[in-house]
Amino acid sequence: MAKAVNTLAALSQQLRTGSVSSRELTEDSLSRIARLNPALNAVITSCEDRALAAAAQADKALASGDVSPLLGIPMLHKDIFCTRDVRTTCASKMLAEFIPPYSATVVNRLETAGMISLGKCNMDEFAMGSSNETSFFGAARNPWDTARVPGGSSGGSAAAVAAGFATLATGTDTGGSIRQPAALCGITGLKPSYGRVSRYGMIAFASSMDQAGPMARTAEDCALVLSAMAGSDALDSTCSDQPVPNYAETLEQSISGLRIGVPKEFFSHHLDAAVADAIGRAIKELEQAGAIIVDVSLPSTDLGVSTYYVIAPAEASANLSRYDGVRYGYRCENPADLEDLYTRSRSEGFGPEVKRRILVGTFTLSAASYDQYFMKAQQVRRVIANEYDTVLDNVDVIAGPSAPNTAFVLNDQSKSITDMYMEDVFTIGANLAGLPAISVPAGLVNGLPVGMQLIGRRFDEARLLNVAHQYQKRTDWHTLSPDLGGLV
Amino acid sequence: MQWEKVMGLEVHLQLATQSKIFSSSATTFGAAANSQTNPLDVALPGTLPVLNHSAVTQAIVFGLGIGADIGRVSRFDRKNYFYPDLPKGYQISQFFQPIVKEGIFDVPMEDGSLFPVRILRAHLEEDAGKSVHDAIPGHTGIDLNRAGTPLLEVVTEPDFRTATQVVAYLKALHALVTYLGISDGNMSEGSMRCDVNLSLRPKGESEYGTRTELKNINSFRFIERAIQIEADRQQDLLDSGDTVTQETRLFDPDKDETRAMRSKEVANDYRYFPDPDLLPIVIDDDTIDQIRASLPELPTAKRARYISDLGLGDYDANLLTQDRVTAEFFEATCTICNNPKAAANWIVGELSAALNRVGNTINDCAIRPDGLAALITRIDDGTLSSKMAKTVFDALWAGESDVDRIILDKGLKQVSDAGALEAIVDELIAANSAQVDQYRAADASKQKKLIGFFVGQAMKASKGQANPQLLNQLLKEKLSAS
Secondary structure, X not given: OEEOOXXXXXXXXHHHHOOOOHXXXXXXXXXXXXXXXXXXXXXXXXXXXXXHHHHHHHHXXXXXXXXXXXXXXXXXXXXXXXXXXXXXXXXXXXXXXXXXXXXXXXXXXXXXXXXXXXXXXXOOHHHOOOXXXXXXXXXXXXXXXXXXXOOOOOHHHHHXXXXXXXXXXXXXXXXXXXXXXXXXXXXXXXXXOOOOEOOOOXXXXXXXXXXXXXXXXXXXXXXXXXXXXXXXXOOOOXXXXXXXXXXXXXXXXXXXXXXXXXXXXXXXXXXXXXXXXXXXXXXXXXXXXXXXXXEEOOOOOOHHHHHHHHHHHHHHHHHHHHOOOOOOOOOOOOOOOHHXXXXXXXXXXXXXXXXXXXXXXXXXXXXXXXXHHHHHHHHHHHHHHHHHHHHHHHOOEXXXXXXXXXXXXXXXXXXXXXXXXXXXXXXXXXXXXXXXXXXXXEEEEOOEEEEEEEEEOOOOHHHHHHHHHHHHHHOOXXXXXXXXHHHO | OOEEEEEEEEEEEEOOOOEOOOOOOEOOOOOOOOOOOOOOOOOOOOOOOOOOHHHHHHHHHHHHXXXXXXXXXXXXXXXXXXXXXXXXXXXXXXXXXXXXOOEEXXXXXXXXXXXXXXXXXXXXXXXXXXXXXXXXXXXXXXXXXXXXXXXXXXXXXXXXXXXHHHHHHHHHHHHHHHHHOOOOOOOOOOOEEEEEEEEEEEOOOOOOOOOEEEEEEOOHHHHHHHHHHHHHHXXXXXHOOOOOOOOEEEEEOOOOEEEEOOHHHHOOOOOOEEOOOOOOEEOOHHHHHHHHHOOOOOHHHHXXXXXXXXXXXXXXXXXXXXXXXXXXXXXXXXXXXXXXXXXXXXXXXXXXXXXXXXXXXXXXXXXXXXXXXXXXXXXXXXXXXXXXXXXXXHHHHOOOOOXXXXXXXXXXOOEOOHHHHHHHHHHHHHHOHHHHHHHHHOOHHHHHHHHHHHHHHHHHHOOOOEOHHHHHHHHHHHHHOO
């Protein structure tokens, strides 16, 4: 275990004082990726030439006095974001050769802010999974213990930041895919409110819940990046035109007197006892900082997972219909006819978890089961959202665990599919309700990181980041890094 | 047994927007294959639909045009099925909450009566692309130019009993949408496509029989034929004790038959669900009021006004209001010449006949309203006889534009000057004393025949330009005065 030396905010300072160049940072990152990625498999594609060219540009801008806070800082994108002229695979055989002719809005905005894109991070195939094991490119490893998973679906992004490939990686979160891997890898990950960040160019899984967010060392870093990522986009009708505050400005506000609700349902039998203790201590820390801890209840928490696993596969079944072998993407060899082209391209191009969800979604939308499953799930979703809103009328922030346990071992045959789905039991509610939520490092159990989740009111990311930052000022869990000496 | 046909229609109208319903690609017909596509039209990953609001406005215009309720909150749904020319694997349509709800559309029939058709709904959706089977030997090509073109699908109740009613409805619908400017209604280019749901029941029965759906019939001519053939087919089945299978059938005009589509092509569970990529369309009163205020006068109102205010007959009024350009041509002509009856006669008569002969539309011919109005004015002021007017009309048709110029150049001016005509008549009487005596001796009925000789001679002398009424009057006076 070693102290992390760098945060994005620190690098930003160093770049602007000239003590380091963007080129040096970029070369450092690239060589670290080259050295460590074979053991971690956190990155699917790295783009050295492109990154170095962008770094040279950034150094020029820095030399001419540009003080943009993100200028010249290397970062990685989850391979779900389309990157113009750079292959974007979504960790699927289906898109293994796909090179988009456009970039996602998130990619464009961060590039416009001067960030250097180093490459594309591993993930669960089409963001379907909680362990990164469903990737066509093989599982990413947890830097804290390479026999363990980094979580998912943004597992490569979490592992990359934890391993110091970069101070920032983007992630996406449909049911916990930023927060759970952030927790398992000991980093900070923010899922913004639904509609806060544009989904344009982000390959769709479940459109009514998908959100992009930053994964970094600290809440402060997340604040800096979110200010650049967020905001309305003419290319995404579901992206909100709510003004984007400067999230960095409110980080230092006192949390004294702030009401923090702790739902009793988050401390159920699903939660590992040692993780529960760590979260208990973290909440105590918030109390010591002046927050008022309030017992609250989200009675439908346990229904979240089943609700999610009806709605998300339903939307996914339609979203993934475009991968039919006709226009782009994987196409089977020598199709006999149209039926054969469809059947084999999709059977061969998708992995088992993706196929399972397409089948489930196709079933729940079929005429015979629509009312019983899809409609019912929409109704329960509304109930769950109302429960969150009611609680948040009374408290400023909800606190609890991000994941029920620490990182589990790879290829754990004892873990059933539904066990895996339960990984998201505490995170799914925020997706169903469209609320912002953040995971912050909050301890170690047997040498593995634990994440505390904070959930806020819709479009109140500023408050979440403020609370997370105040917590990080009082603790040093976020400064811990895994010892990677043995990997090289 | 006496069977009665029961039919309901689904008409797809291509809306006249500049760009597609969810992307900025153009919608021009006939462009090179796939030249009007962007990443969204090809359904590349990560692309998102963004609603073109002019499609919404046009749908509201249609709804107001048929006096329907406008859905204050409507939304888009995904209709899921796999087909190579459907790039996303689903079509964005409106299933649960359409933008246009129930309305009544009064269809003018030839006998001057109005046939009310109940409109069930009209909803917005995107068109699919086209599979092209003859461009690449041994392969099927996909042209996505049309994919994403906005359509309005208009669904009626099963109110039709005869093919004549169906055709009248389609013609009226065509007139309405061209009036409203929301579609060019061009059937041959697919801007207006019609599916007919048809069943038979014993006359007097109130229950419906089993229906078949006739798909994509692309001309007025084919519709009557397709209905006839399918009704005959169903009747043969029913008369021989068989049952009709509920299915989708295609009309083949070449073989003059309808045939069932393969069940695979139709047996689909479309798994409709709300499209999470698009927000609901919320329409407030102000928007509706604004759109209502901008509506043009509609065919039914126009037709009624032509009859009551302009004194036209049902037949002329029907023909003149069948499409917007003809009505506009007529009204522009009337404004200048102030003679609606004459304008109607010329447009419905000579002009329509000439257009029919060459298969042109009124927009494409050389005659413009100012020319026709000038012609009518010159008839009304006595300058032209009706025979000369036809010559002037032919000149206008051939591309000349100045009526007075034509009259001058062709020497068509009618002589209505009493002095000049008197001189001709006097000369005639002096030179033909025998005929004059014969006339004077004859009785009234014989005189009517004998005067023809003098008229003919006078016309000859005036090179056909003598005003016939005036000439007749002068001759009668002079021949009677002994």
